[in-house]
Amino acid sequence: MLFSGVDLEGSVKEEPVVKKANDSARSAAPILKSVRSKLNVGCDSNSKPGESSSLLLNSDGSLPFYFIDAHEELYGPNSGIIYLFGKVKEAGGTYGSCCAVVNNMQRCVYVIPNGSVRCKGKWDFKGRVSLTLQEMASVLKKEVKEKLFEQGVLNFTMTPVKRSYVFERPDIPMGEQYVLKITYPFKYSALPPDLKGEHFSALLGTNCRALEHFLIKRKITGPSWLSFLKVASCSSAPHKVSWCKFEVTVDDPKEVRISKVSMQIPPVIVTSINLKTVINEKQNVNEIVSASVINCCKAKIDSPTSEWEKPGLLKHLTIVRKLEEDIFPMGFEKEFAIRNAKDITLSQESTEAALLNRLFLKIYNLDTDILVGHNISGFDLDVLLHRAQACQVKSHMWSKIGCLKRSAMPKLTKADTIYGSGASRGIMTCTAGRLICDTYLCSRDLLKEVSYSLTPLAKTQLNKDRREIASHEIPKAFQSSRSLMELVECGEADARLSMELMFHLSILPLTRQLSNISGNLWGKTLQGARAQGVENLLLHKFHAYKYIVPDNIPTRGKNLNFAKRRLIYSVDGGNVDNLNTREITSENDLQQVNQGKRKKGPAYSGGLVLEPKKGLYDKYILLLDFNSLYPSIIREYNICFTTVERSADGSVPQLPSSKMPGILPELLKALVERREKVKESIKTTSGLDLQQLDILQQALKLTANRLFCIYGCLGYYNSRFYAKPLAELITSQGREILQSTVDLVQNDLKMEVIYGDTDSIMINSGLDDVKKSKQIASEVIKKVNKKYEYLVTDLDAMFKRMLLLKKKKYVAVKVQFKDGKQYEVVECKGLEMVRRDWSLLSKEVGDFCLSQILSGGSGEDVVVSIHNSLMKVQKEMRKG
DNA sequence: ATGATAGGTGGCGAGA
DNA sequence: TCTCGCCACCTAT
Structure with missing residues (x-):
């Protein structure tokens, strides 16, 4: 299952099997016994004198641990050590805080060899000599070994593995190939990211953080029950590194697993x-x-x-x-x-x-x-x-x-x-x-x-x-x-x-669910790091499919890197026109950086906004809307890092021809289906579980809203998964879809489109009757939806009356139904009264004027009444 | 460091 | 005094 953190069906059942490991079971048992006895000494502060607590174990002798938060020291002697914080169950059925120190994390670096290796498993080295995989590996290994020694790395392993790369670095070939995977302890410093050699052109993963590596490798997606198969030691009070009630040490990261038994989530x-x-x-x-x-x-x-x-x-x-x-x-x-x-x-x-x-x-x-x-x-x-x-x-x-x-x-x-x-x-x-x-x-x-x-x-x-x-x-x-x-x-x-x-x-349950869905750290979700949520989601997913993910650009010196990155990655500069243009480009970019964040021109074009046919409408207006347009486009056209071929000159890429579903569309599909499933479960469950499902659904709704973030992250310059060509392709398709929908409605259905913005169109039905308008709307919708597989239009609203003033500025009387009864709501977009930078007075006056205009009274009455009220306001102001 | 672009509006200062 | 461009701010999607 994709998101193992979220348990849909039958979530709460089994209590953890209490205490004692099977005597014959695992070698871990004696260690844990000693852990337990030590813990009795170790938990000093919280237990009253004479009271002793010991930890409950799973039946296989492993220690259950409800993971909540994690931390890694980025600098200093403790960098590379991971601290997990969470809850463990005590003998009395209570929960105590616990810190788990995970040692011996290994760095993982991928060496990208020169030349193509995609031809029949043979390494084509510089197009001259064709070596076998083994031979090539040994040549490469020898060189890498020397480089590692130069960097002071004395202890490492090297394995040739098959991996894919599909991101934006032009110096790394796209697609699947053999690469050399190096692992070495975190105590050695990171390799320079730009290290190159005779036989290799790039390194990936040089500065991957220990914590990220751990969470991705162990497939830990947010707060969840883990089990520690072996616990090496447990510190007693004076030797503890944490203020937690309990503290354990894990010497092999692989001994941390996601718990297979579903247990009650602790308070x-x-x-x-x-x-x-x-x-x-x-x-x-x-x-x-x-x-x-x-x-x-x-x-x-x-x-x-x-x-x-x-x-x-x-x-x-x-x-x-x-x-x-x-x-x-x-x-x-x-x-x-x-x-x-x-x-x-x-x-x-x-x-x-x-x-x-x-x-x-x-x-x-x-x-x-x-x-x-x-x-x-x-x-x-x-x-x-x-x-x-x-x-x-x-x-x-x-x-x-x-x-x-x-x-x-x-x-x-x-x-x-x-x-x-x-x-x-x-x-x-x-x-x-x-x-x-x-x-x-x-x-x-x-x-x-x-x-x-x-x-x-x-x-x-x-x-x-x-x-x-x-x-x-x-x-x-x-x-x-x-x-x-x-x-x-x-x-x-x-x-x-x-x-x-x-x-x-319900902030806690909601953000916990969100963390589970995106595989983010709970603390990060609480801080509202939306981009990071998407980043994590993609990291987990791409790792699962054996893709090498883009490197994390460190924050430090990012400004320097900015220009550099622009030069390296920029497809604009890739035009072989002349060097001058290129330098000027990068200089401009640098200027942009130095001037700071305030000045940021758009990097590519976005949604289409139609010129509104301004005026006051008193016939029914239909507002049609594509449901989450950008995510749907990704699905509709199978847009993904893995499917879109990026052109070398930086122009908007072609739609992919590949029928192989990409990872992004799959991801969206899973999320959408999951939401449908939850919705259905809600109908059929009751009681406490319903509350849980409700949270789940809310979280999924939030994610659905944030599906947009996936697109956002493609277009976000500082995003790890920045892919301007993909973002451009998506928005350009969006523009085309909107335009073709307008054409369809105007030319084929002979109806008047009065406005449209990015994913919506407004149609003047010319009718006075609600039912007829609704009927017409559903016919239009049917015609439009026929054209697409995943894109869905919906009738978002019907307006009885509307005043269309400008792009993104209109007021309308929306007709809604509840329990068979019809009622009206005023919807106001973009006007002064919905803005925070306008005074209360102008809002009130505006409100009044609009209510008059939309009241449906005769033109003269409206003018008179507005004039009167404005005079009154003027008087009051003179007085004040 | 903390998704995107498109667009309207008032304030401000330069220059006519 | 008026226009124009630029900017900050806020909104729509």
Whole structure:
């Protein structure tokens, strides 16, 4: 099955077979026994004295591990080591956090030999000598061996293997051929990507990351149950590298497998954080005065969590500190005592450093899997770590914000990052092992709202009023006990709202499913890295079919590479016209790079927009729409890296003639079919499973929406799978399809097309009757759909009245049906009132005018009424 | 570093 | 003062 992470039928069944390995079973058993005994010693912090916990094993003696997050150090002595974070099951049936250290990762580099080898398995070397595979291999091996020694790589294996290459590098031949696969340990540095030799023209995979290699090779697609066949050792408390409850070491990556038994997906521990800060004017930095934490210890990730507010699941704590050398206001001690009567929910500290220590310790003790907060990645985490640095919080404390013990703080980027741009790499490094769920970023992805601040979101989504305290008001809060308690409550309320938002939007189950579908790391999906999702999907798929994938261009020095890449890969420059043109081209490109991201002219032409026949229409207008046009084109014409022949001069390629289905079309087919299947399952299932299916369907819908991203990634310059010719081919087909549809409707069906944009056309039916219009529409649709196999048009809407003003600007009264009843909705596209950069007044006035125009009243009445209202507005403005 | 291109609109400054 | 080109911003698909 394609996406093994998603289990459609009969997902929840078997519990893991509890404890003990078969005595005779595997040699792993004794090791695991010792693991277990060590773990009893090792799990120091979380278990109460006298309580001992041991891990449950599968019946074959392997250790089940629910994989959640992973991390690799990119620099330093630990690069090449992979850290997996997840959950293991304890004897009591509870779950504990676990870190698995995977050692001995091997680099994997492909050597592309010179000359053609596609002729009958013989290596045609420089067209002169024809050698056998074995002979050629030995010549090549000898040279590669020398080169490896030169690079200081002393320990390696070499194997000739058959692989295909179908991407955009002109220096690597397309199609299947024998290449030499080299593997060597990560402790040796990466080979230079441009290394060449007498017998080989290129290297691929030189800088592949250990983690990516691991996940692709082990076919791990997002959060899922894994089993560790052998666990080499288990560190006890002082020797642990992580803050997790348990820690194991895996010395052979191949001992990590996807679990074949389906087991219940464990709940996770979610901690919501909200900081209240004051601005230190002298240094222009935020200082923390209070931190609120809300913890839910059993959040479901396979279905929506509905009862998260149930007593016992939720705990809260707010830590406040004194402002400057002040003392806490009068009466605070009393409040303090009341709040802590039953449970510690309020904590007072005298310094910011003490507050931070307390908070980090709390997160550690909670054994948090997921940190949540509104704009947590853009604000709270950044402030936390900067303050930890400024207050000289010890590394064994601040590093508890993540799961890996650290001694040095990674470079944090400046605090003044753009609102909502996500966390910096340094912050993500610190939090490795705990997922970051930023409800601000997520709602921006999942919802369409005017504003994504907490206050409006709380209102529109949760129907709750949020009390806001402006940042300059915060110092005043310390003047009285009452106002200070209000500050505390505000912090807790905010933390709570953010968590509620997360549950309300089912962010965890949704993003988990998305990660499973695309094979992405959950943390990346939460960060909204859409391009990366597609990248992973393609990586998994192409690897499975034995294709060598395009190299990962490292971020560092990318700007330099940009121009270089342009020169190497650019088909524009490939024109043998003259060298001058080429140099100018690359110089222009360099300029574009230097001028930054703001200036980016389109690289190729996109969708067709028809000139609108402007005016007010009062007969029924039919809006016809091709369902996900670009993905369908890929399927319809079998467009793929593997099928389209790219021309050398950079012109738009021809449609493929190959009937062999390409990988992209197959992928889309699988996704579409999968969605259909889920839809069907939804009809026939009930109860809890239905909720799960619903999430699945939502996720699939999201992916379907993001199928567009597959096209996007083909046209996205920084994408690993950048293929301008393919993107161009797709859009050019799109234009042709739209045009031919227009021609069909106008010439053959003799109907008037008044507008069209990329994948849609509007037809003036000239009718007053709904039913007749509908009938006509279905006839048109039938005719259009007959022409295509996968492309499907649909009647998107019928407009009773419409005002068509410009390209991409129109208002219409849409007719809809619900329970057999007809009702009308106003749809407004592109006009001022749907834009955020127009004032409320102009929106209101516009709204009124349009409602008048579309009311269907006589022309004169409308004019009079609009005029009157405008006069009224004018008067009001003069007054104001 | 964080899918695409097409298109409308107001603001701004240069130049007539 | 007016026009024009450029830019930032936001939207449609």
